[in-house]
Amino acid sequence: MTTMQRSGWNEMATINRDLLAPLRHVGPTYLTVVCGLALIVVAGAATWVHQIETGIGQTNMHHPIFWSSYIASFVYWIGVSHSGTFISGVLRLTKAQWRRPVTRIAELMTIISVMIAALCVFFHLGRVWRWYYLLPYPSQRDIWPDFRSPLMWDATAIFTYATASTIYLYLPLIPDFALARDRVGGWRKPVYALLCLGWKGTQREWETLSTAIRIITPLIVMVMISVHSIVGWDFGMSLVPGWHTSIIAPYFVVGAVHSGLAMVAVGLYVVRRQGALDDYIRLEHFDKLGKLLVVTTLTLAYLYFADQLTVWYGKIPDEMAILHALVTGDYAVAFWSMILLIYVFPLALLTIPRFRTWPFGMMLLGIGINIGMYVERMLIIVPPLTHPRLTYVWSRYFPSWTELTILSGACALAVLLYLLASKFVPLISIWEEKEGRLHGSGG
Amino acid sequence: MSDSTSPQTPQWGMVVDLDRCTGCEACVVACHAENNIRISGEAEAAQGRAINWIRIERYWEGEYPNVSVKFMPVLCQHCANAPCEPVCPVYASYHTPDGLNAQVYNRCIGVRYCGNNCPYVARQFNWFDPHWDAPLQEQLNPDVTVRMNGIMEKCTFCVQRIRKTKEQAELDKRPVRDGEIQPACVQTCPTSALVFGNRRDPESQVSRMAKNDRGFKLLESLGTDPAVTYLKRLN
Ligand code: SF4
Ligand code: SF4
Numbered sequence: 001m002t003t004m005q006r007s008g009w010n011e012m013a014t015i016n017r018d019l020l021a022p023l024r025h026v027g028p029t030y031l032t033v034v035c036g037l038a039l040i041v042v043a044g045a046a047t048w049v050h051q052i053e054t055g056i057g058q059t060n061m062h063h064p065i066f067w068s069s070y071i072a073s074f075v076y077w078i079g080v081s082h083s084g085t086f087i088s089g090v091l092r093l094t095k096a097q098w099r100r101p102v103t104r105i106a107e108l109m110t111i112i113s114v115m116i117a118a119l120c121v122f123f124h125l126g127r128v129w130r131w132y133y134l135l136p137y138p139s140q141r142d143i144w145p146d147f148r149s150p151l152m153w154d155a156t157a158i159f160t161y162a163t164a165s166t167i168y169l170y171l172p173l174i175p176d177f178a179l180a181r182d183r184v185g186g187w188r189k190p191v192y193a194l195l196c197l198g199w200k201g202t203q204r205e206w207e208t209l210s211t212a213i214r215i216i217t218p219l220i221v222m223v224m225i226s227v228h229s230i231v232g233w234d235f236g237m238s239l240v241p242g243w244h245t246s247i248i249a250p251y252f253v254v255g256a257v258h259s260g261l262a263m264v265a266v267g268l269y270v271v272r273r274q275g276a277l278d279d280y281i282r283l284e285h286f287d288k289l290g291k292l293l294v295v296t297t298l299t300l301a302y303l304y305f306a307d308q309l310t311v312w313y314g315k316i317p318d319e320m321a322i323l324h325a326l327v328t329g330d331y332a333v334a335f336w337s338m339i340l341l342i343y344v345f346p347l348a349l350l351t352i353p354r355f356r357t358w359p360f361g362m363m364l365l366g367i368g369i370n371i372g373m374y375v376e377r378m379l380i381i382v383p384p385l386t387h388p389r390l391t392y393v394w395s396r397y398f399p400s401w402t403e404l405t406i407l408s409g410a411c412a413l414a415v416l417l418y419l420l421a422s423k424f425v426p427l428i429s430i431w432e433e434k435e436g437r438l439h440g441s442g443g
Numbered sequence: 444m445s446d447s448t449s450p451q452t453p454q455w456g457m458v459v460d461l462d463r464c465t466g467c468e469a470c471v472v473a474c475h476a477e478n479n480i481r482i483s484g485e486a487e488a489a490q491g492r493a494i495n496w497i498r499i500e501r502y503w504e505g506e507y508p509n510v511s512v513k514f515m516p517v518l519c520q521h522c523a524n525a526p527c528e529p530v531c532p533v534y535a536s537y538h539t540p541d542g543l544n545a546q547v548y549n550r551c552i553g554v555r556y557c558g559n560n561c562p563y564v565a566r567q568f569n570w571f572d573p574h575w576d577a578p579l580q581e582q583l584n585p586d587v588t589v590r591m592n593g594i595m596e597k598c599t600f601c602v603q604r605i606r607k608t609k610e611q612a613e614l615d616k617r618p619v620r621d622g623e624i625q626p627a628c629v630q631t632c633p634t635s636a637l638v639f640g641n642r643r644d645p646e647s648q649v650s651r652m653a654k655n656d657r658g659f660k661l662l663e664s665l666g667t668d669p670a671v672t673y674l675k676r677l678n
Binding site: 054150234237 | 491529554569571662665
């Protein structure tokens with residue numbers, strides 16, 4: 001046994017202690033934040049109930065703007081949900097060693113943001129109490145959902161994605177649940193015992209697990225790409241000028257990865273600060289994430305440029321009206337802020353090596369990119385709807401208090417769920433971390 | 444649906460003569476009364492929430508001082524190739540054998556995709572529950588449902604009048620006569636700018652008028668194949 005390996009083995013106890021610590025400890029700050037978030041969630045929920053009782057008119061949507069902030073949020077949250085699968089799927093596929101402390105943090109984001117995205121669809125429905133018409137259930141009238149509608153493709157894709165990513169989060173959790181069962185105990189012991197499916201850690205179990213992970217990883221990456229393409233096709237399949245473009249599917253996929261990666265940067269920073277996990281989430285991780293973000297920034301900018309150039313060069317009046325509204329018209333402020341936040345700042349800052357290893361800066365940039373991507377989602381949806389072909393019905397839109405409250409509630413719910421989960425699930429995959437220290441090429 | 448379409452099934456259509464329209468909006472009022480369309484107050488109308496199944500679009504032509512105002516009544520075009528239909532996930536928007544674009548209110552869950560995908564922005568949404576100031580609630584049409592909030596609605600070509608006339612004709616064992624069906628807007632138009640009838644019958648008034656060389660379809664290049672033909676002198 002070499003010295004290196006021996007020191008590796010000695011580290012095991014420390015790793016267990018460090019990474020299980022957040023599960024054991026609940027501090028006053030934590031409780032305060034949880035309560036604060038819960039209040040926002042309650043406010044959002046109450047506003048939603050009010051909207052259901054009185055009607056969608058509580059929003060600022062009006063003829064001809066039939067979709068707005070709820071759908072934008074839906075698209076945004078689906079985008080964030082790509083963080084998990086992209087980071088963890090692609091990095092697992094490419095056997096990147098630095099993925100180890102990042103995957104779980106990202107996968108948990110995936111599940112939670114898919115749930116929030118689904119919730120946004122419910123905010124949007126005019127008669128939400130009839131949502132089950134979307135299910136293909138046998139009824140006396142023999143009416144099924146219409147699978148010609150991109151919204152049905154969407155519902156199917158989201159459901160598949162939610163299921164697949166739950167499995168994808170769960171599989172690598174099994175050994176960690178077993179560890180928690182043995183070391184955390186308390187009221188959670190029986191739950192962990194149930195969830196770890198009687199994991200003992202035999203050679204056969206490890207082999208089965210790694211085969212399972214190896215099978216599901218490429219699948220989930222494919223599902224991820226298809227899901228966001230389909231979300232893009234909700235727009236691309238329509239006749240609306242500004243939506244009807246074939247570039248929209250790849251554009252949405254890359255945009256989703258862009259906001260997802262940025263969100264992971266925020267998550268890494270917070271988890272590192274809260275859990276004092278500087279030994280696990282190292283500067284190198286921020287650096288690698290920063291490099292990936294440069295790639296997505298450039299790809300996204302390229303796709304966006306290609307799309308707008310085609311519009312501008314074609315000079316079709318229906319589409320030019322929208323481009324004008326963005327660049328110099330009603331939405332110019334939002335448009336140029338978006339350009340700064342998602343293209344210019346990331347490119348300017350992330351190409352400076354020193355910046356990439358500054359966690360606080362990376363977090364700020366991550367938040368900036370996410371705000372920018374949210375604005376971008378709104379700009380995809382709203383200006384084309386306010387500028388239909390018949391100019392007589394042109395209009396404007398800005399979200400109402402009802403929309404803002406409900407959406408803040410949803411946002412708070414996402415953070416709240418994450419905080420609650422962090423007390424139940426080790427945020428860094430313990431066994432993968434150990435595996436890395438013992439067998440990986442350092443880190 | 445198409446299997447029940449025999450060559451005898453009429454295909455309803457309308458002709459709108461823009462050279463006759465004076466923009467008086469009588470059709471708008473008649474449509475409101477006939478179809479139990481909710482009345483929106485001033486504030487709601489200012490928010491763009493007023494529901495009109497037929498609207499008079501106003502356009503100015505020429506440079507000051509030689510301007511002239513042009514009016515264009517726009518209603519659901521009952522497109523044969525309707526972009527609003529396939530996008531509905533629950534079949535609330537569908538095509539009837541006699542060429543109407545129908546909206547099944549009970550089925551609508553309010554995803555509003557159809558509203559986005561109608562290039563004529565003909566679809567209207569109930570943002571709130573309907574309401575009529577007294578005594579207007581006394582004049583609701585018993586042949587037409589009242590739509591609750593969360594539901595999409597639009598011009599039906601006054602389907603209740605079509606069905607009633609058709610049933611009467613069936614009882615009398617005769618075909619529906621040309622001009623026998625008059626939607627509320629057509630009936631009320633003081634200049635007879637609107638004409639309704641069976642597009643499949645070459646002798647009907649709509650068919651003869653649609654052949655006029657002033658005829659065109661709205662946003663024809665989109666390929667939606669509307670059942671409404673507009674007439675306008677181009678000079
Ligand atoms: S005009 Fe609009 S609502 Fe009417 S059939 Fe055509 S697409 Fe549908
Ligand atoms: S045909 Fe009937 S429903 Fe359609 S605009 Fe005229 S009055 Fe209204």
